[in-house]
Amino acid sequence: GQQVMQIPQYQHVQEGEDFTTYCNSSTTLSNIQWYKQRPGGHPVFLIQLVKSGEVKKQKRLTFQFGEAKKNSSLHITATQTTDVGTYFCAGPSGGSNYKLTFGKGTLLTVNP
């Protein structure tokens, strides 16, 4: 079945450093979504990318969708303690937009 892999599993940074997490799918995706989960919280939708090569920015966060629509990345510039949490990517499962397959996530911790 479809697999969505994320690396790294964990990342610890000093406040102000940059951070990147990568997502790779075993199949071509029609779209990819990113979610953030704060410690003890629930996943919250960040963004959806649809087009090949698409780049979207949200303040210090930059999201990219690969040209082949099989990979994606999330880059955070100058991390802050408020960025702490687990970042998940997710893609439609089995060709259906009803279901998502989530990556296992990247846990980001930030040392102030």
Place this chain on the structure above:
Amino acid sequence: NAGVTQTPKFQVLKTGQSMTLQCAQDMNHNSMYWYRQDPGMGLRLIYYSASEGTTDKGEVPNGYNVSRLNKREFSLRLESAAPSQTSVYFCASRGTGTGAYEQYFGPGTRLTVT
């Protein structure tokens, strides 16, 4: 709007006991989902309901049953709890329409089976 609500927030069960996790959404969404989250495993889909009146298995359905009671409510039942079902359970919903694919999650139920 409350969004997606789940009850209870915490639950401890003994092996073999049964319980129902409740989920409701007030966003008039058609699709609803149940996930479990275990350390290092991400979010795994248990069951989903694409629309009122339909339910389908996800990745890890064994040991669970669901009921889509109406458009707002989607419950998850554990008939005979096992320690392997110790997890955090999230309910989610999703609207319809062009590009409206994001899922909205409830606060979760933390379940321990001893």
